[in-house]
Amino acid sequence: MNQADILTVRDLKKHFVIGHKDVLRREPITVKAVDGISFTVKEGETFGLVGESGSGKSTTAYTVVAMYRPTAGSISFRGENLFEGKNERTRALKKEIQIVFQDPGSSLNPRRNVKQILELPLRIHRREENRTEQIARLMDMVELPLEHMHKYPQALGGGEKQAVAIARALATDPSFIILDEPTSALDVSVQAKIINILIGLQDEFNLSYLFITHDLSLMRNVASRVAIMYLGKICEVAETAEFFRNPYHPYTEMLLSSIPVVSEEEEQVKPKRIRSTGEIPSPVNVPPGCSFHLRCPVRQPGCAEEDPVMTEIEEGHWVRCHLQC
Amino acid sequence: MSSPPSRQDSGHLSRPPQNGALLKIRDLHVHFKVYGGRLRVLDGVHFTMHPGEKVGLVGETGCGKTTTMKSILRILPEPPARIAGGEIYFKGRDVLKMKQKELRKVRSEGISMIFQDPTAALNPVFTVGQQLEAVVKYSIEGKNLSRKEIRERTLQPLREVALPDPERMLDTYPLQLSGGMRQRVCIAMALAASRELLIADEPGTSLDVTIQDQILRLLHRLVEETDVSVLLITHTLGVVREMTDRVYVMYAGRMVEVADTQELFDNPLHPYTHGLMEAVPRLTGGGVADGIAGRIPDYMHPPQGCRFQPRCPRAMEVCHQEKPTFYRIDDNHQVACFLYRDSET
Numbered sequence: 001m002n003q004a005d006i007l008t009v010r011d012l013k014k015h016f017v018i019g020h021k022d023v024l025r026r027e028p029i030t031v032k033a034v035d036g037i038s039f040t041v042k043e044g045e046t047f048g049l050v051g052e053s054g055s056g057k058s059t060t061a062y063t064v065v066a067m068y069r070p071t072a073g074s075i076s077f078r079g080e081n082l083f084e085g086k087n088e089r090t091r092a093l094k095k096e097i098q099i100v101f102q103d104p105g106s107s108l109n110p111r112r113n114v115k116q117i118l119e120l121p122l123r124i125h126r127r128e129e130n131r132t133e134q135i136a137r138l139m140d141m142v143e144l145p146l147e148h149m150h151k152y153p154q155a156l157g158g159g160e161k162q163a164v165a166i167a168r169a170l171a172t173d174p175s176f177i178i179l180d181e182p183t184s185a186l187d188v189s190v191q192a193k194i195i196n197i198l199i200g201l202q203d204e205f206n207l208s209y210l211f212i213t214h215d216l217s218l219m220r221n222v223a224s225r226v227a228i229m230y231l232g233k234i235c236e237v238a239e240t241a242e243f244f245r246n247p248y249h250p251y252t253e254m255l256l257s258s259i260p261v262v263s264e265e266e267e268q269v270k271p272k273r274i275r276s277t278g279e280i281p282s283p284v285n286v287p288p289g290c291s292f293h294l295r296c297p298v299r300q301p302g303c304a305e306e307d308p309v310m311t312e313i314e315e316g317h318w319v320r321c322h323l324q325c
Numbered sequence: 326m327s328s329p330p331s332r333q334d335s336g337h338l339s340r341p342p343q344n345g346a347l348l349k350i351r352d353l354h355v356h357f358k359v360y361g362g363r364l365r366v367l368d369g370v371h372f373t374m375h376p377g378e379k380v381g382l383v384g385e386t387g388c389g390k391t392t393t394m395k396s397i398l399r400i401l402p403e404p405p406a407r408i409a410g411g412e413i414y415f416k417g418r419d420v421l422k423m424k425q426k427e428l429r430k431v432r433s434e435g436i437s438m439i440f441q442d443p444t445a446a447l448n449p450v451f452t453v454g455q456q457l458e459a460v461v462k463y464s465i466e467g468k469n470l471s472r473k474e475i476r477e478r479t480l481q482p483l484r485e486v487a488l489p490d491p492e493r494m495l496d497t498y499p500l501q502l503s504g505g506m507r508q509r510v511c512i513a514m515a516l517a518a519s520r521e522l523l524i525a526d527e528p529g530t531s532l533d534v535t536i537q538d539q540i541l542r543l544l545h546r547l548v549e550e551t552d553v554s555v556l557l558i559t560h561t562l563g564v565v566r567e568m569t570d571r572v573y574v575m576y577a578g579r580m581v582e583v584a585d586t587q588e589l590f591d592n593p594l595h596p597y598t599h600g601l602m603e604a605v606p607r608l609t610g611g612g613v614a615d616g617i618a619g620r621i622p623d624y625m626h627p628p629q630g631c632r633f634q635p636r637c638p639r640a641m642e643v644c645h646q647e648k649p650t651f652y653r654i655d656d657n658h659q660v661a662c663f664l665y666r667d668s669e670t
Contacts, residue, residue: 052533052534052535052536053533157620157621158386158620159620160620187385187386187560188385188560188562188601188604188605188616189385189600189601189604189616189617190616190617190620191604191606191613191616192603192604192606192613192614192615192616192617193615193616193618195606195613196613196615196616199613214533214534215606216534216608217605217606217607217608218606218613220606220607220608220609220610221606221607221610221611221612221613222613240610241610244608244610254535255534255535256608257538258534258535258537258538259534259538259563259608260537260538260541260561260562260563260564260566260567261563261566261607261608262562262563262566262590262602262605262607263590263607263609265607265609266607266608266609269608269609270608275538275542276535276536276538276539277539279503279505279506279535279536280533280535
């Protein structure tokens, strides 16, 4: 792995104030949606971010595209800090970082047809020469038949809608795309097609992906590196093959052992040691110490008091757990 | 409408004698009236399950799984839905011919349901205790119970589903609970009275994997303990593999394949089942297969012949004209596809 880093996230925090404990508004109630995470995405790779609902995956994504401003920490893209000084991102930067949302049913404007949807980013980014040809090319890239050009989203199937959303993200010719659960609203038979289109595009244009999902089986097949998030923190990062061969964190094992699989070979890959118990606590009341200790089957007395730090246990394999230190 | 028994029917997997079926659906047709026409959603569904069996029903969004399930309990909104033909026998009696009073008896004593979305399944203005009590009161055993006994019987299922502090749970409103806890309450409600058939419609789909795993394990354990028959409806193949003995695969309003679970996963025959299996990403890696081209047909103008034919990589001439019937491959495997016309035993 000698590729250059394209996106570097350092100690990123995003807290939301959701109310106050007292009428005088002296004590705010905050949700620590993202609470100090660091990772890098390399040029041309797919970095997978996995977690349950409420773990802060989407908040991370939205912060990277500047829908939110971080509470603390930095995000830099090709060495340039995204949140330094000026509030507005330059158009050139916006062009480079694009996002595909989970539900194409609500991320596409129902009153615009495919052509209009794909035209908008071209107009905003002033790439208006041969607009129709460009749109045709975009549709071709995501394997959408050209006859869909004048159709409205509701006339398209789920997979086709998501293909339009991907084409829209590609319109500005980005180098980095955030895929926020791009297939979880789709059926498996359709998911496969979308995934293969994404992989094809990555090979062709050397795109980097930040791939967010809760589906570890999918991650196994698309990501080059995987990070697991739990309650706003990353608890394990490793290269995909290593990650599945050698999961360290008890939460990772719990996730892996929870996956319903379709074959005996996969059954062998699943860790047997750990069964899932408990539920993800509310991010308003994060437990003290290691945030996972309440559900952890192998917790030690110290886990409730001290928050573990990220430790590199093997090259490129980082774990945040007292047991591994 | 009583159609003559078709061939598709005759070939049904029949472990114990036919008349011993707990639930038997024959040639069920359900249409929905919508603006501009009629959606022919169920197009001749055949289905049989026997007492004590755990049967899975797999299919993708919009294939008619939930419509089938709702027809069994007669909770389809009619209109717009209309049961245009067929029979649904529960313990030998046709649900479609029952009067309201008998139906109520089936729902309160015969079949219980776990819905996909526990938030929508629970009434937000009643406490968990009130809703559970209603279930107990209207069950067979609940007729002559004292208040104290009813209370005890509402607490018992809450303990079984491993909810913390069941006593306090009785006075909480669904809104105060998390998704996983709400689904546990729904399971408790389904278990509060003894039933013969439990229908679970995507019981873990709206939950996180770790919670889904807990819910499924719980369901599995309770089913083993109580010996109730289960119809598990889902679109996740992995769930079916872990939970059921026998599986029906549904596509666009028809059953396309039925086999013992192990057999189906080892040897999927229908091109649709095949495509579906291939499309599932594996934990062992190896990339993702290309899935199935196209999408589920428009129910207003369904394709002629086999409904899968427009997407089928192996479609033949005959597939465009005729609807395939079930071909029996062996005692525990049948497939509705013309490719296997000649391999019938």
